[in-house]
Structures are given as C-alpha cells and as structure tokens.
C-alpha cells in the first residue's frame with residue numbers, strides 16, 4: 627500500500643514536502659494510525675500526535691486524502707491509493723504532522739467553557755432535570771480534535787478573529803445548559819461581524835466531525851437565541 | 858441582546874431582505890403570468906400605480922441592501938488590509954447608492970399620483 631506523508635523539519639526544510647512510503651503487511655481492519663506507526667518504525671524521524679487510539683482523545687486529527695479526520699478511526703482499506711496524509715490545514719506546522727493548536731485553544735478559552743452561576747452556590751451539586759440534561763446531547767461529546775475548525779474556510783481567512791465551529795459548538799453547549807446563568811453575557815460576546823457571524827453555513831464542519839456532531843446547527847441555535855433575547 | 862447588536866442586526870436584515878425579494882419575485886412573476894400577453898402599454902400602465910411603484914422600490918432597496926452586506930462579507934473574509942478594504946467598500950457603497958438613485962428616478966418618474 628502506497629503512502630505520501632507530509633514531512634517537515636523546521637531546522638532543515640524551507641517548506642513541507644510529501645515523502646513516499648510503502649507498506650506490505652496490511653492486516654484486515656487496519657486503521658491509518660496503525661499504518662503511521664508502522665511507517666514510524668521504518669523511519670524514526672517521522673512524527674505525529676496520537677494517544678488513545680479509539681477516537682476519544684482527539685490527538686490524531688489530520689488531513690487524509692484531502693479530508694480532515696482522525697487517523698485512529700479511519701480504516702486504510704477505505705482510502706484510495708496513494709494515501710496522502712498532511713497536517714490539518716490552516717495551522718502552523720511544528721514538525722511533520724504536528725501542528726501548533728494555540729489559536730484553536732485560545733478561541734475555546736474565550737467562550738468561557740465552564741458554568742457561570744451568579745446565584746450563591748448551593749451546598750450540594752447544581753441540579754438538572756433529565757429533560758434539561760438531554761438538551762446537552764450532541765454538544766458535550768466534542769473531543770476538541772479540531773477537525774471542524776481547521777476545515778472551515780471562514781477560519782482559514784480570519785483565524786485570529788473568528789471563533790470557529792468547535793468553540794461555537796461549545797459556546798452553545800453552555801448556553802443550552804439550564805444551570806448556566808450567563809446567557810446574555812455569552813450572547814453579547816459573540817456579536818459583532820467576526821466572532822460568530824463569519825460563519826456562512828459552509829458546513830465543512832458537519833462533514834468532517836468524527837463524532838457526528840453538528841456545529842452549524844449549534845451556530846443556528848445561537849442566532850435564534852440572540853433573536854429571542856432581542857425580542 | 859439589543860437592536861444595536863451589530864452582527865445580529867446586519868444578519869437579520871439581510872435575511873429579511875431576502876424574504877421580501879423572494880415574496881416579491883414570486884408574486885410579481887405569478888401576476889405577470891396571469892396577464893399574458895404583456896404589451897408595452899400594459900407594462901407602462903402598471904408602473905403608474907403607486908402600490909406597484911412602492912413595492913418595486915422596496916424590492917430594489919432590499920436588493921441593494923442585500924448586495925451591500927454580501928459584498929462587505931466577502932471583503933471582510935478576503936481583504937485584510939484595512940485601507941484597501943475601506944476604500945473598496947466606499948466605492949461599492951457609492952456605486953450601490955448611484956444604482957439606487959437611478960432606479961428610484963426611473964420608477965418615480967412613471968408614477969401618477
């Protein structure tokens with residue numbers, strides 16, 4: 627099986643380039659992550675991020691044959707050869723497939739991803755009815771892999787100002803939480819031409835999300851909430 | 858959220874302008890289909906009616922506003938140099954104002970009050 631893997635060493639290379647690798651031993655059900663580990667065994671200078679190997683940690687997001695995805699959840703048998711693997715687009719490359727995610731985390735921190743409660747804290751935990759808890763389904767599952775945000779053209783053009791689909795999905799996760807009391811502040815913060823309204827419903831985020839989440843729908847719900855608050 | 862929320866307001870008005878354009882285009886289209894064949898006298902008569910002229914003026918206002926926001930969106934996406942973007946935006950605004958004035962002059966010159 628033929629692979630073309632993006633290589634980049636900041637000390638010796640001016641720009642990233644693709645390097646060919648060949649694997650002969652392809653067991654049934656082999657995931658791309660396993661293949662990359664085999665390639666790493668062939669060529670120890672190659673590096674990529676990975677950890678849990680089962681789509682929970684979100685470390686091995688990469689661009690696989692042109693589409694973002696998690697290497698650990700992508701069976702190589704489903705991919706056309708040569709399998710071209712690059713780092714996720716729009717992020718500064720540190721080395722090979724490893725990118726600098728600072729910008730992504732900056733936006734995540736900026737939406738205040740925690741409950742804000744103005745009332746005095748109760749003695750016990752903050753309670754929530756099962757129905758209200760259900761409203762967080764499809765939001766809380768995000769593993770912050772960054773596949774969506776780095777597939778978003780609006781993020782490519784304005785990475786410093788547009789929050790990106792992942793952060794906006796999380797913004798809605800806290801807006802939708804019955805225990806959170808900062809609805810108005812959160813909405814105010816997302817107004818303006820850049821932070822949320824750069825979204826043009828391109829929906830790359832929905833296509834690539836390995837957890838099957840829908841950031842576009844979350845963004846739409848934030849807009850609806852804003853409208854309700856205004857009226 | 859208040860009406861002053863700039864991002865929300867622009868977005869909302871652009872949606873509303875689209876809704877109006879759609880309603881106008883569809884109902885005007887149906888109206889025209891019902892009155893076939895259309896000749897010059899009928900057409901120029903139509904635009905002497907104040908209601909038609911006002912509805913058409915609103916249509917062009919919605920169209921120009923929609924285009925104004927749309928072009929600004931494209932420029933905010935792709936042109937990151939503030940001076941160039943601002944200059945282009947002024948030019949686009951002037952162009953759209955000119956178009957708006959021209960179409961208003963035409964429509965208002967036909968109406969009989």
Ligand code: SF4
Nearest residue numbers: 768769771772774835
């Ligand atoms: S929404 Fe999906 S693609 Fe985006 S960061 Fe979360 S899990 Fe990854």
